[in-house]
Amino acid sequence: MTDPGLERWRLILGEPSAGALGGLSGDAAERDAALDWLYGRDEGLARRDIRRHGGRGPSQLTTVDWLDGITRLFPKETVERLQRDAVERYEVNDIVTDPAVLERVEPNPSLLRAVLRTKHLMNPEVLRLARRIVDAVVRDLVARLATEVRQSFSGARARRSTRFKQARDFDARRTIRANLGRYNPEDQRIYVETPYFLSRSRRHLAQWQVILLVDQSGSMVSSVIHSAVTAACLWGLPGVKTHLIAFDTAVVDLTSDVSDPVELLMKTQLGGGTDIARAVRYAAQLVEQPRRAIVAVVSDFFEGGSVNDLVRSVGALVDQGTIVLGLAALDEQADPAYDRDCAQKLADAGATMGAMTPGELAAFVAERVGR
Incomplete structure (x- = not known):
C-alpha cells in the first residue's frame, strides 16, 4: 500500500x-x-x-x-x-x-x-x-505558571504623568487624545508634540491569607497537581500568606511543603471518601483576619458527609467577611464535572462558585490583595 x-x-x-x-x-x-x-x-x-x-x-x-x-x-x-x-x-x-x-x-x-x-x-x-x-512535569508547570501568577502581583500603573519616559510606560490613549488637533488628513497621521507616560508604583499590599482546600478524590487529580503548583507560585509573594490543605475524610495540612511542590505531591494520597465540611471547619480555625482571607475549596462537591453541615460552615465564613471560592476545577482546562445541586446551595450561602485556571485564581487574589 x-x-x-x-x-x-x-x-x-x-x-x-x-x-x-x-x-x-x-x-x-x-x-x-x-x-x-x-x-x-x-x-x-x-x-x-x-x-x-x-x-x-x-x-x-x-x-x-x-x-x-x-x-x-x-x-x-x-x-x-x-x-x-x-x-x-x-x-x-x-x-x-x-x-x-x-x-x-x-x-x-x-x-x-x-x-x-x-x-x-x-x-x-x-x-x-x-x-x-x-x-x-511539575518543574515545567511551575516555569509556565510562575510568570503568569507573578505578573498579577506586579506594580500597578498609576494614572498620572511622570518625567521618566520609558517605552513600556507609554500612555497611548492619552497621547492620542491630547494630540488629535495635530491630525493631518493628507497623510493620515497624528503629529505628536507632547507624549504622555504613566508612572509605575507598586501596590500597597496589606497581608492577606489564601487558604487552598484541595479534594484528594481520584477524579480531582489534575486539580490536585495544579493546586500544588499554584500554592508554590503564590508562596512568598508580597501581601500573601498561603496555606495548602488536602482532604478526603481526613484533613492534612501540607503548608510546610508548599515551597516544594514535588515533595508535596509525593505525599498526597488520592482516593477515599470526601468530607468537605470538615475541611472547611479546619480552614475556619486558620483564619486570622476574616476580612482579609480567601478560602478556596477545590472539589467536585460530591459531599460524602452532611451537605447541610457544609452549607452552614461556608455560610459562617461568609458572614464573618471571608471570601469563599468554590472551584469545581483548578487546572489549565477549567472544564469540571461536579455536583450542581450542592454547588448551588453553597452559592446561595454566599460562596462564589465556578472553575478557574491557576492564572485566573492568581488574578482574583491579586485584585483583592491590591485593593
Whole structure:
C-alpha cells in the first residue's frame, strides 16, 4: 500500500478493513501492531462484533517493546496520546510501576497523573524512578505558571504623568487624545508634540491569607497537581500568606511543603471518601483576619458527609467577611464535572462558585490583595 490516505484509514480501521484497503508492510505493519496492542483491548469492539488484529498476527509485545516501538514509529504528540490512553483509558499500570518501563518513558502530564494514582503500589526503587516524572512535569508547570501568577502581583500603573519616559510606560490613549488637533488628513497621521507616560508604583499590599482546600478524590487529580503548583507560585509573594490543605475524610495540612511542590505531591494520597465540611471547619480555625482571607475549596462537591453541615460552615465564613471560592476545577482546562445541586446551595450561602485556571485564581487574589 503506497497511498498515505488509504494507509491512514487502514491503520484507523484495523485488520477488518484489509479486504477493501489492502494489507500493510514495513513500518506501517508495525504501527498497526502497536495500535492493536493498545486499542485491541477495548471492550466496545467485542460488543460491536469487531475483531481488530494487528498486521502481523496476535501481538506478543511487552510494554517495554511497545514503548520502544511507538517512540520510533510515531511523532512525539502521537506518542504522548498513546501513553495517555494506555494509563488513563486502559489502566496499563506497568507503564508507571515497572522500572524498565519508567526508565524509557518521556515525562508528560498524563504520566504524572498516573504516578499519583498508583504510587501506593510502588516499592522504593520504582518510586525513585517515578519521582523523575513528577519532578520534570511539575518543574515545567511551575516555569509556565510562575510568570503568569507573578505578573498579577506586579506594580500597578498609576494614572498620572511622570518625567521618566520609558517605552513600556507609554500612555497611548492619552497621547492620542491630547494630540488629535495635530491630525493631518493628507497623510493620515497624528503629529505628536507632547507624549504622555504613566508612572509605575507598586501596590500597597496589606497581608492577606489564601487558604487552598484541595479534594484528594481520584477524579480531582489534575486539580490536585495544579493546586500544588499554584500554592508554590503564590508562596512568598508580597501581601500573601498561603496555606495548602488536602482532604478526603481526613484533613492534612501540607503548608510546610508548599515551597516544594514535588515533595508535596509525593505525599498526597488520592482516593477515599470526601468530607468537605470538615475541611472547611479546619480552614475556619486558620483564619486570622476574616476580612482579609480567601478560602478556596477545590472539589467536585460530591459531599460524602452532611451537605447541610457544609452549607452552614461556608455560610459562617461568609458572614464573618471571608471570601469563599468554590472551584469545581483548578487546572489549565477549567472544564469540571461536579455536583450542581450542592454547588448551588453553597452559592446561595454566599460562596462564589465556578472553575478557574491557576492564572485566573492568581488574578482574583491579586485584585483583592491590591485593593
